[in-house]
Amino acid sequence: MSIDEVFRRILRSKIFKNRKVLMPDYIPNELPHREKEIERIAITLAPALRGDRPNNLFIYGLTGTGKTAVVKYVLSRLEAKALELGSKVKGIYVNVRHRDTPYRILADIALEIGAKVPFTGLSTGEVFGRLVSKLRGLDGIYIIVLDEIDFLIRKHGDDVLYKLTRINELLDKAKVSIIGITNSVKFVENLDPRVRSSLGEEEMVFPPYNAEQLRDILAQRARMAFRENVLERDVIPLCAALAAREHGDARRALDLLRVAGEIAERLGDDKVRKEHVMLAREEIERDRVADVVRSLPLHSKLVLAAILAASGGGRVAVTTGEIYEWYKKIVKLLDIEEVTFRRVSGIIGELDMLGIIQxxxxxxxxxxxxxxxxxxxxxxxxxxSLEEDPMLDPVLEIVEREALSKDERNNR
DNA sequence: CCTCCACAGGAAGCGCAGGAGT
DNA sequence: ACTCCTGCGCTTCCTGTGGAGG
Structure with missing residues (x-):
């Protein structure tokens, strides 16, 4: 296929009308099966239009249950309404997982309201100070959304959160409300009771979608995303069923549908079929794993290599001690200094959390x-993915052989 | 019932890189 | 040039523990 032909194919896609609506950050005009939640949040936030501070709100729900979409949706409508009425309401959205230090979170908020803050260099306290002094010069209602807030608490405690929930005491005209979003319910337990009660002035739970609801969501997006009649009838139900199995994750369902479409397109098919969905599932998982492994620091890669070697490519379950022995062997071959047992144990825990080992x-x-x-x-x-790192070249052959040799032993 | 293995995993702190303010 | 800050990968030291074998 010539390059020109590739371009031409992309440009007049037989499959997609508008691929963007299947992307994770797209917020549609309608959010099916979330009417109740939208209303609740709207009711909670509505006082802002009168210039009153809305209650803080705490939202739980597993990934892909529409928490972020609903909150963003309501906020944008609220801001639009406020503009119309001439009241000052501003929503500030921060994803805590991506900006996972107190410093960056505060800096983001400060930047949003127009304070000037360098990327780094100041103490967290100072950034908070600048944020407060900027806010003191303003009026209006500021609604700060802290998405995936559990990441912050787990790594840095609830200090920032405490400060933020009490920021109103330092202000006179401007008022701040906080919306906390989390997908882990149990993290609330180890929250400072003061923060907990203040943040949880209102609480709500987003239930997972069931397969039927996922079908509706997919159908709605598919109408916008795909050309007429390119989806075979069983594609949407399959995506919905697969995602429903994974705790009703709408995001996963949309990913499956999008990638299935992309695969169909790549294969030059003019219909999206069940098989494309199955391929999409594998591809998504492969990409995820490859991304995770690629971005691992050196010793984490080495530990992963040790696990693969010790377990014969994942055939046999192994213990921490066995992995450490292999790790030492690998390190010696590469002539690198080894890290302690404690560290390797920690790395194993990290790899577990990343979901590439159990x-x-x-x-x-x-x-x-x-x-x-x-x-x-x-x-x-x-x-x-380990092979992509030239550092590991000298040992990978051995690791690979080890993985295979156990295989052969099993076959015998 | 008690022991004692082979670790788990918390706490504190260190050295370094990267970036700012002065 | 110097100080101060943070996050990170890591070390050191530590206490805790489920259950097979005595």
Whole structure:
């Protein structure tokens, strides 16, 4: 296929009318099956239009239950209404997972309201100070949305949150409300009670979508995204069913649909079929794993290599001790300084959290307590991503051979 | 029932890089 | 040039623990 032909195909896609509406950050004009939630949030925030401070709001719900979309949607409508009425209302959205230090969060908020703050260099306290002094010069209602707030608490405690919830005491004209969004319900338990009560003036829960609701969502977006009649009848139900299995994640469902369309297009098909969805599922998982592995720091990669070697490419579950032995071997071959056992243990925990391995603590009684570790992603994908790092060249051959040799042993 | 293994995983703190303000 | 800040990857030191074997 010539380059020109590639371009031509993309330009007049037989599949997509408007691919953007399937992207994760797209906020549609209608959010099916979230009418109740929209209304509740609207009711909570509405006082802002009269110049009153809305109650702080705390929202729980698993990933892909529409929390972010609903909040953004209501905020934009609220801002529009405020403009119409001439009242000053501003929503400030911060995703805490992406800007996961107190400093960056405060800096983002400060920048949004027009204070000048450098990327780094100041103390967190000083940024907070600048934020406050800027706000003191303003009036109006500021609604700060802290999305995925649990990331902040887990890594840095609730100090910032405490300060933010009490910021109104330092202001006279401007007022601040906070909307906290989280997908882990249990993180609230280890929150300072003062923060908890102040943040949770109002609380609401977003339930997962079921397969039927997912179908509606997909159907609505598909009408905008795809050309007429390119989706085979069973495509949407399949995407919905797969995503419903993963705790009703609408985002996952939309990803599946989009990638399935992209695959169909790449294959030059003029219809999106079930098979494309299945391929999409694999591709999404592969990409996720590859991204995670690629961005790992050196010793995490080495530990992952050790796990693959020790477990024979994921065939056998292994213990932390066994992994550490392999890790030391690898490090010696590469002539790199080794990290401590404690650190390797920590790295194993991190890899577990990233979902590329599975580690479970067990007790073997007399023979001690340990974690048994197995792979949670395709070993071949992980190996391939490790190969991209030239540092690992000298050992990968051995790791790969080890992974295969156990395979062969099993076959015999 | 108690022991004691082989770790788990918390706490504190260190050295460094990267960036600012003075 | 110097000081001060933060995040990160890491070390050191530590206490805690489920359950097989005695």
């Amino acid at each position: 580690a479970r603590v067990i007790s073997r009684g007399r023979y001690g307590k340990t974690r048994i570790i197995s792979t949670a992603a395709d070993p071949k994908t992980m190996l391939a």
